[in-house]
Amino acid sequence: MLENIRIVLIQTFHPGNIGSVARAMKTMGLSELILINPRAFPDDEATRLAAGATDILDSARVVNDIGDAVGDCVQVIGASARVRGLPLTHFDEADVMARELVETAHQGPVALVFGRERFGLTNDELRHCTHQLTLPANPDYPVLNLSQAVQVCTHELFTAWRRQPDSGFRRARPRHATLPTQQQMQYFQEHLELALTRAGFFNQPHAQTRDRLRAFFQRARPSRKELSLLRGVINALNGSSGKRPTGQQESSGESREET
Amino acid sequence: MLENIRIVLIQTFHPGNIGSVARAMKTMGLSELILINPRAFPDDEATRLAAGATDILDSARVVNDIGDAVGDCVQVIGASARVRGLPLTHFDEADVMARELVETAHQGPVALVFGRERFGLTNDELRHCTHQLTLPANPDYPVLNLSQAVQVCTHELFTAWRRQPDSGFRRARPRHATLPTQQQMQYFQEHLELALTRAGFFNQPHAQTRDRLRAFFQRARPSRKELSLLRGVINALNGSSGKRPTGQQESSGESREET
CATH class of the missing domain: 1.10.8 (Helicase, Ruva Protein; domain 3)
Structure with a gap:
């Protein structure tokens, strides 16, 4: 089911973040990465920070438009630090989001979209989303690094997947x-x-x-x-x-x- | 309650990881960082990657011995990628660990201990722990970066704290x-x-x-x-x-x- 869940990064500025995202994905069993207009890719810093997850970078798709990244998806969740003006259904708990996205992934491809490091998603980009997500964080400093935000989400997706009765995941006990x-x-x-x-x-x-x-x-x-x-x-x-x-x-x- | 929860890093090799850990802590409301024999600290790379969380670095305690870091704690959880030989109570779900640690933090200081980047915790260090934790991950590549492992755990601790009836946390809705x-x-x-x-x-x-x-x-x-x-x-x-x-x-x- 996890192969139906893609991570989409919009105009990532630091290529190192793309590498860290690839690592955060692979540790949690995700493999589908789509990059929309990355500033620099491929890039040595991305490769270095991907560590053992360079296969995710090798198979990443690079596209010009968010429509090309999510057009075939049955659910698209836009992650942003702030709650935006569009009255989309809004998740404010990563685990609740993850359970729904893993469930929907049984029907077809789904996407979790992350915006630029500083600006997040524009309203134009949110118009391609069916839902939005805000990760709850310290109100005094809610500024997660891009790859750390992805790590939290992929951890929750992996957890939701593992906890399905038919996942077949074997724990290290x-x-x-x-x-x-x-x-x-x-x-x-x-x-x-x-x-x-x-x-x-x-x-x-x-x-x-x-x-x-x-x-x-x-x-x-x-x-x-x-x-x-x-x-x-x-x-x-x-x-x-x-x-x-x-x-x-x-x-x-x-x-x-x-x- | 979160001020009773400390993050302990043992002999961190890359100072950048210390900075990323500080950021991962502050975004999730944690502030108590203890460093045991870091290779380089303070360090510019740590400061750079801490971004807006340099106050966590400024107030971090540096000690020589794990006993000095956790001696006053009522619960000490050692995080390690592999399940070790010591028959300590073992958590294999971060959210279950977090609920228990937040609950115990009502009684006194508690600690979550992370080992070196490559080797994790030694058995000698695990002898200072009351519990151990393994984050479930992709069996083909379970290698989380240190700060990403900390981010997953601090996210779960913050979630467990927020969900307590008396946390007073106000969501961004x-x-x-x-x-x-x-x-x-x-x-x-x-x-x-x-x-x-x-x-x-x-x-x-x-x-x-x-x-x-x-x-x-x-x-x-x-x-x-x-x-x-x-x-x-x-x-x-x-x-x-x-x-x-x-x-x-x-x-x-x-x-x-x-x-």
């Missing part, structure tokens, strides 16, 4: 740590309480303290390995004299640390 | 256009249907066509001014012979356009 069963947690709590009783910590009924300790370890969600490590710690502190609490069958109850 | 009442919409629909009947468009019962036209104009949500404009258009197309449908009292029903 830490190696899966196996959680203990609640019975293993129960054995651990009994082990701890026995050790604390033996150490004289529980010399009178302390139901509340027991509950707090139980809640603490439930909240911490130790893995099976960590539980085993903790039992070793308890035994060591308890003078290694720990015999197992009655009724405990678990094989990992030794004080050995499994790493 | 288009000038409020007054919506017509449903009675005014009803008069408009009657005017249109009378004109279409007179024009021979409704020469037999067309309940479905009437419904479609009504639904179209309801969906378009014209303002009062636009409704007046549309009635002028109908009169003009209908040969300006339009006398008002019976029972219509509305004063703005003339063909004059109010702009």
Whole structure:
């Protein structure tokens, strides 16, 4: 779906910004870049700042007119720092915009249009847009650099795309740590309480303290390995004299640390 | 609350990146920057790329050790491109991270830590963190520039902050256009249907066509001014012979356009 979403830059002044935009696009899975009358392109500075995204620059289309850039699009969103006079539907949240644009991209090409570094979009250019977007920013200094504005938008588009049920995106997750069963947690709590009783910590009924300790370890969600490590710690502190609490069958109850 | 959130950069190599980070912070309302052993700072390139955010550079703290940067923090999130070996709680969505960090910042200072441009955070540095963050990105090129990664995170922090009920943030919204009442919409629909009947468009019962036209104009949500404009258009197309449908009292029903 992301290949139906194009980024359009109007009369970019600094070629470095075109390179940074290409990088901001590629990191977020976008590839379709259209440049309307760039001041200098191709350009070494654009290539340098694109880093590993020079393929986006190589395949970028350069056109003279915004009509050539968005004429075949079914939705065109003009990004501008200020809210303009045209009563177009206005997005003031990037994530809301992104969800709608990704949804519409199922129907055909869509475009997100960014104006010149200093002036943004003219009203003439906004007339080619179906919607406008203002990124909310610090009222004292709402001046995002062009590539940073594109990065925020492409990040939101990528997020909206990933969160579609059929995106097939696979997250980078830490190696899966196996959680203990609640019975293993129960054995651990009994082990701890026995050790604390033996150490004289529980010399009178302390139901509340027991509950707090139980809640603490439930909240911490130790893995099976960590539980085993903790039992070793308890035994060591308890003078290694720990015999197992009655009724405990678990094989990992030794004080050995499994790493 | 945003003043409790600090951005920490470790051994930044390119001073320009420090400047771009300052700008990315200020646009999103953040001001606390801490630099750990930057290669060159202060530096002209940093100042140039900070643009209107040089005050962030002026007040930045430079320290030698990550402990000095985050020792007083109640939550420290280490951002890294790869998922590391330490079994810290791991965020893989920037908005989820941001909501938690903004929430925790009510209790005391919190930090978001970014490593060197090429290497990210070492495990030694991650040991100072309570959580880690990986920004989801294109698996073929997940290489965000440092300041672009910071921009994504500060945007999400600002968004999470704004969406708190007590943030007091005022959006830039288009000038409020007054919506017509449903009675005014009803008069408009009657005017249109009378004109279409007179024009021979409704020469037999067309309940479905009437419904479609009504639904179209309801969906378009014209303002009062636009409704007046549309009635002028109908009169003009209908040969300006339009006398008002019976029972219509509305004063703005003339063909004059109010702009």
